[in-house]
Amino acid sequence: MEILNVTEIEPRLKHPAIFDRFDALSGGEAFVIHNDHDPKPIYYQMIAKRGQTFGWEYLAQGPDVWQVRITKLEGSEKPATVGEMVAADYRRAEVFRKFGIDYCCGGKRTVEEACRKKGIDPDTVKKELADAGTRGGSIHQDYNRWQPDFLADYIVATHHRYVTESLPMLYELSAKVARVHGDSHPETVDIARHFEAVAQELQMHMHKEEHILFPYIKQLAAARRDGKPVARPPFGTIANPIRMMEAEHESAGGSMEEIRQLSDSFTPPEDACMSYRVLYAKLNEFEQDLHQHIHLENNILFPKAVDMEATILG
Numbered sequence: 628m629e630i631l632n633v634t635e636i637e638p639r640l641k642h643p644a645i646f647d648r649f650d651a652l653s654g655g656e657a658f659v660i661h662n663d664h665d666p667k668p669i670y671y672q673m674i675a676k677r678g679q680t681f682g683w684e685y686l687a688q689g690p691d692v693w694q695v696r697i698t699k700l701e702g703s704e705k706p707a708t709v710g711e712m713v714a715a716d717y718r719r720a721e722v723f724r725k726f727g728i729d730y731c732c733g734g735k736r737t738v739e740e741a742c743r744k745k746g747i748d749p750d751t752v753k754k755e756l757a758d759a760g761t762r763g764g765s766i767h768q769d770y771n772r773w774q775p776d777f778l779a780d781y782i783v784a785t786h787h788r789y790v791t792e793s794l795p796m797l798y799e800l801s802a803k804v805a806r807v808h809g810d811s812h813p814e815t816v817d818i819a820r821h822f823e824a825v826a827q828e829l830q831m832h833m834h835k836e837e838h839i840l841f842p843y844i845k846q847l848a849a850a851r852r853d854g855k856p857v858a859r860p861p862f863g864t865i866a867n868p869i870r871m872m873e874a875e876h877e878s879a880g881g882s883m884e885e886i887r888q889l890s891d892s893f894t895p896p897e898d899a900c901m902s903y904r905v906l907y908a909k910l911n912e913f914e915q916d917l918h919q920h921i922h923l924e925n926n927i928l929f930p931k932a933v934d935m936e937a938t939i940l941g
């Protein structure tokens with residue numbers, strides 16, 4: 628196997644040389660880096676730039692010589708999807724948001740496909756994505772590295788709680804604005820109707836996650852840590868409830884998209900009263916929270932849960 632002796636490379640060229648070597652690999656191929664200290668910084672840089680597309684295995688761990696075998700994972704040569712890209716580095720979400728590209732419900736598309744659908748030049752988006760990866764700030768919101776059971780609890784404690792707390796106010800405001808302004812602004816009546824549907828769907832949806840799917844994910848995570856056996860769930864395999872949850876995400880995301888269009892991207896008309904303005908501002912916030920919520924489930928939690936189940940139950 629090829630050994631890349633990093634100690635012989637000029638400092639500023641070390642990381643580019645490793646990336647070049649990695650990018651030239653086909654799925655399943657590997658090379659070894661040889662260094663005089665722990666090359667962990669390269670690991671973090673690769674996670675940030677290439678996502679979970681590689682294996683990282685120490686062959687020697689000091690004190691004088693460090694060797695790591697880096698393997699390109701099978702199937703990782705396929706272009707990453709928008710959802711996977713955001714999962715690998717959350718700073719990219721801002722770029723997709725700016726171009727109106729949906730990275731949660733529509734997260735299974737590649738950048739090319741998403742751009743084609745929106746009629747945007749993919750090169751412009753790719754350039755901004757590359758810049759986003761080098762921008763300061765951290766990838767501390769690196770949910771990808773969290774344990775799945777912790778992530779499930781986090782989603783419930785933040786996003787589910789946010790939805791539960793926001794629904795009564797939004798429900799009341801949208802009904803009030805439709806009642807008062809429906810004659811001069813008929814779109815407010817449709818907005819209230821769409822919102823009522825989203826509110827009902829989301830309540831049932833979150834109940835299913837909290838009482839059926841997430842407890843099973845937490846069981847799998849505990850089993851993986853402690854080696855305890857897990858019984859086959861009544862729903863057969865986790866792929867079944869996940870498919871249902873993803874379809875419901877699609878539906879809620881679609882209704883919010885309708886509301887966005889009806890409200891001209893949450894822009895209140897000149898004559899809007901305070902309730903009208905608060906409603907639009909709050910709906911905008913609600914949609915953004917929903918996108919992040921669905922992203923964490925579709926792109927991070929669910930794929931990890933599928934992998935855990937496959938490893939544990941075969």
Ligand SMILES: [Fe+2]
Binds near residue numbers: 782786833836920924
């Ligand atoms: Fe959820």
Ligand SMILES: [Fe+2]
Binds near residue numbers: 832836872876921924
């Ligand atoms: Fe969900």
